[in-house]
Amino acid sequence: MPRRILAFILLLLSSAFASAQAAPPQAKTILLKAGRLLDVRTGKYIPNAGILVENAKIKEAGPLAQVQAHAPKDVVLIDLGAATLLPGLIDCHAHLLTAGSSISPQENIVNAVVGMSPTMRVLMGAGNAREDLEGGFTTVRVVGHSRIDGDVSLREAIYQGWVPGRRIQAAGRKLAPPGGQALHLNPAVADPIIDQEFLQVGSADDARRAVRENLLYGADLIKAVADADNRFITPEEMKAIVQEAHRAKVKVAVHATTVTGIQTAIDAGADSIEHGNDVTDEQLKTMREKGIFLDITELEFGGRMRAMIEKRQVLPPQLQQELKAYEQMEAKQTPARIGRILKSGVKFTIGSDMWFDYPDKTRGQATAIMFGALKELGMPSADVIRAATVNGADLLGWEDRIGVLEAGKFADIIAVSGDPLADVTELERVQFVMKGGEVVKNALPKK
Ligand SMILES: [Zn+2]
Numbered sequence: 001m002p003r004r005i006l007a008f009i010l011l012l013l014s015s016a017f018a019s020a021q022a023a024p025p026q027a028k029t030i031l032l033k034a035g036r037l038l039d040v041r042t043g044k045y046i047p048n049a050g051i052l053v054e055n056a057k058i059k060e061a062g063p064l065a066q067v068q069a070h071a072p073k074d075v076v077l078i079d080l081g082a083a084t085l086l087p088g089l090i091d092c093h094a095h096l097l098t099a100g101s102s103i104s105p106q107e108n109i110v111n112a113v114v115g116m117s118p119t120m121r122v123l124m125g126a127g128n129a130r131e132d133l134e135g136g137f138t139t140v141r142v143v144g145h146s147r148i149d150g151d152v153s154l155r156e157a158i159y160q161g162w163v164p165g166r167r168i169q170a171a172g173r174k175l176a177p178p179g180g181q182a183l184h185l186n187p188a189v190a191d192p193i194i195d196q197e198f199l200q201v202g203s204a205d206d207a208r209r210a211v212r213e214n215l216l217y218g219a220d221l222i223k224a225v226a227d228a229d230n231r232f233i234t235p236e237e238m239k240a241i242v243q244e245a246h247r248a249k250v251k252v253a254v255h256a257t258t259v260t261g262i263q264t265a266i267d268a269g270a271d272s273i274e275h276g277n278d279v280t281d282e283q284l285k286t287m288r289e290k291g292i293f294l295d296i297t298e299l300e301f302g303g304r305m306r307a308m309i310e311k312r313q314v315l316p317p318q319l320q321q322e323l324k325a326y327e328q329m330e331a332k333q334t335p336a337r338i339g340r341i342l343k344s345g346v347k348f349t350i351g352s353d354m355w356f357d358y359p360d361k362t363r364g365q366a367t368a369i370m371f372g373a374l375k376e377l378g379m380p381s382a383d384v385i386r387a388a389t390v391n392g393a394d395l396l397g398w399e400d401r402i403g404v405l406e407a408g409k410f411a412d413i414i415a416v417s418g419d420p421l422a423d424v425t426e427l428e429r430v431q432f433v434m435k436g437g438e439v440v441k442n443a444l445p446k447k
Pocket of ligand 1: 143
């Protein structure tokens with residue numbers, strides 16, 4: 001056996017020993033007590049609920065009397081009064097390391113790349129991750145715009161406990177057609193900027209290499225851009241991406257808004273389609289059959305995007321007109337699409353796609369505006385909540401860890417004071433947050 005490997009094994013053994021010896025004699029057990037608990041799978045409440053938390057995980061959850069009977073004598077009681085307990089929220093489409101203030105994606109991307117050092121950007125991401133956690137989002141998929149490995153670094157910093165924040169799955173750089181996405185730069189000088197945000201794919205070989213390069217930097221998933229303006233990832237390239245990622249047991253999320261882009265992702269066997277604006281009924285049917293998730297992002301619905309921008313910029317009248325026309329078109333098409341998605345039986349999750357610095361809101365509050373949008377779009381509350389919890393866990397491949405309040409799962413728990421089934425925007429006002437058994441926030445009245 002090579003000496004290096006032997007040394008490594010000895011190191012592992014000794015540290016396992018050390019941590020076993022260092023374990024406290026009795027772990028602190030917490031009993032959370034609340035008016036009710038939402039079983040997100042069934043969409044039904046368990047009244048007078050309790051959750052026992054031990055060693056960062058849920059030991060038991062259910063009716064208080066039953067749970068309390070199994071609590072140790074020295075249990076630490078946290079009484080949340082009449083509040084409703086839910087699993088921590090999952091944002092499946094986030095850009096924590098981006099906080100633009102311009103209406104132009106190009107300007108935001110270029111400013112982020114040339115105006116901020118990579119270190120600065122990770123620290124900004126750390127601020128956003130903390131604010132998201134305080135807003136009730138205990139897990140996130142970061143799907144691009146993090147420079148080369150900013151999201152991976154942030155994930156590690158949170159994991160090590162250096163900074164507080166949500167659990168992260170990081171995608172590293174987006175794989176995109178040559179030229180990247182949302183950029184219209186002079187090709188002669190653009191590459192140094194593009195290469196900070198994207199891995200440019202111009203052939204199936206490029207695609208395989210790009211996947212491996214991202215994995216080398218520590219990505220947990222691959223994010224590919226199927227359509228960027230009138231440029232597309234080819235079917236061969238997409239197949240190579242999915243094949244290479246799946247070989248490494250890593251999932252592929254594909255940005256696709258057009259019928260062509262969506263079809264390329266479906267044919268290649270991607271794991272999720274992000275946005276899916278023009279998805280057809282036929283495509284929804286195939287996605288359902290293949291088990292491909294649709295990750296719904298409706299940040300813009302109801303003029304939310306324009307409202308956000310107008311707080312900061314005076315928009316020229318022509319642009320205002322254009323945005324309003326776009327909103328009117330969306331107001332017709334989007335509720336119909338949501339209705340078709342619900343009817344199709346396709347698996348779906350939700351993502352904020354929040355990449356703006358929303359005036360007067362923390363990142364957590366800004367991320368949560370998607371709940372109001374989905375309510376206006378007519379999605380039933382139970383479906384919204386499932387999308388943001390149990391379905392999200394399923395898409396991330398973390399169904400054994402998070403997404404429901406059950407024994408053995410991480411104690412990622414939130415509470416709201418109202419009735420989230422009656423009004424899902426209660427999730428915009430999360431009052432209590434626990435991540436991995438640690439209380440992050442408790443704004444409920446003291447008992
Ligand atoms: Zn996005």
